[in-house]
Amino acid sequence: xxxxxxxxxxxxxxxxxxxxxxxxxxxxxxxxxxxxxxxxxxxxxxxxxxxxxxxxxxxxxxxxxxxxxxxxxxxxxxxxxxxxxxxxxxxxxxxxxxxxxxxxxxxxxxxxxxxxxxxxxxxxxxxxxxxxxxxxxxxxxxxxxxxxxxxxxxxxxxxxxxxxxxxxxxxxxxxxxxxxxxxxxxxxxxxxxxxxxxxxxxxxxxxxxxxxxxxxxxxxxxxxxxxxxxxxxxxxxxxxxxxxxxxxxxxxxxxxxxxxxxxxxxxxxxxxxxxxxxxxxxxxxxxxxxxxxxxxxxxxxxxxxxxxxxxxxxxxxxxxxxxxxxxxxxxxxxxxxxxxxxxxxxxxxxxxxxxxxxxxxxxxxxxxxxxxxxxxxxxxxxxx
Ligand SMILES: *Cc1c(COP(=O)(O)O)cnc(C)c1O
Numbered sequence: 001x002x003x004x005x006x007x008x009x010x011x012x013x014x015x016x017x018x019x020x021x022x023x024x025x026x027x028x029x030x031x032x033x034x035x036x037x038x039x040x041x042x043x044x045x046x047x048x049x050x051x052x053x054x055x056x057x058x059x060x061x062x063x064x065x066x067x068x069x070x071x072x073x074x075x076x077x078x079x080x081x082x083x084x085x086x087x088x089x090x091x092x093x094x095x096x097x098x099x100x101x102x103x104x105x106x107x108x109x110x111x112x113x114x115x116x117x118x119x120x121x122x123x124x125x126x127x128x129x130x131x132x133x134x135x136x137x138x139x140x141x142x143x144x145x146x147x148x149x150x151x152x153x154x155x156x157x158x159x160x161x162x163x164x165x166x167x168x169x170x171x172x173x174x175x176x177x178x179x180x181x182x183x184x185x186x187x188x189x190x191x192x193x194x195x196x197x198x199x200x201x202x203x204x205x206x207x208x209x210x211x212x213x214x215x216x217x218x219x220x221x222x223x224x225x226x227x228x229x230x231x232x233x234x235x236x237x238x239x240x241x242x243x244x245x246x247x248x249x250x251x252x253x254x255x256x257x258x259x260x261x262x263x264x265x266x267x268x269x270x271x272x273x274x275x276x277x278x279x280x281x282x283x284x285x286x287x288x289x290x291x292x293x294x295x296x297x298x299x300x301x302x303x304x305x306x307x308x309x310x311x312x313x314x315x316x317x318x319x320x321x322x323x324x325x326x327x328x329x330x331x332x333x334x335x336x337x338x339x340x341x342x343x344x345x346x347x348x349x350x351x352x353x354x355x356x357x358x359x360x361x362x363x364x365x366x367x368x369x370x371x372x373x374x375x376x377x378x379x380x381x382x383x384x
Contacts, residue, residue, distance in 0.1 A: 183212025
């Protein structure tokens, strides 16, 4: 390996395919930049660009308006007392776990929690108790399962878990559990609840106070039209001093944030997109209507939507025996679906998947969703 081999120039800077395609990748749908964010990205792309007028703490920067964003806009948007930006949803979760629990303490996670919730808990050296779900085909988590899990922890360890986490929605099936009920169950045992809203903050209205969550976590590059990595972390007053504790040696620096987080273009793209993001959360009912319409169309072709039905979120998981059967017969095998969709300028279903896949309808709009529906129909008919 020669160092000179790593050169984007040599590869013509590599055109990124999905830019002009119809993108239904759940991972990417909510993170597509607004024009404003794209401009901010070039303006603020230099390293440490936001630090010109920093008084020592990122969220105290008045110009650009990071202070107003973090201390005024985000708390109102999330319905929570104190907010910080982090380097991602996973960093937000680790921050809370590390601050709220000690090595060997227990944490309760829903079984469908994102892998980053498990890894964050492992990094914080916690024991994990999971809340089981109903399994195929609904994968439904009953709020009462949190009581069961908490009581098991009490029985096994002599005290309640340090924290409970609810994934809202989960990243596989897009299921939304009754968070209010989960919060009230957790609070009966004095267990604080963290709402992992990586797939919802920035897409749908999320108000931590209304839901009863003590912590709320969002992902900028997942759902807030920001160029990541960037996340948000909100905490209620009661726990804010613990999670945002300051260093005894460097008085203004917050320990769990390692003193500073999103120190450049990432936060500027998030701020640039924010007005659009706030507005689009008000359009959530239409997004759900589109998702349900799309699900019905695909079910009409013999696909099966797994998880909550009717669905309440744009992230949907489909079982497609019809595509699996085709993949068994055709020359291109399991890559046929990816190739057929690519030829129709549709991006976002992972290459090689046919039997099960997830997708998102978020912000695609009826016109392009119709193109996707027609594409599925054509592909099925082509191989019949
Ligand atoms: C994508 C995702 C994450 C990770 O978000 P990052 O901001 O990249 O750390 C965490 N939880 C869920 C449910 C996710 O879907």
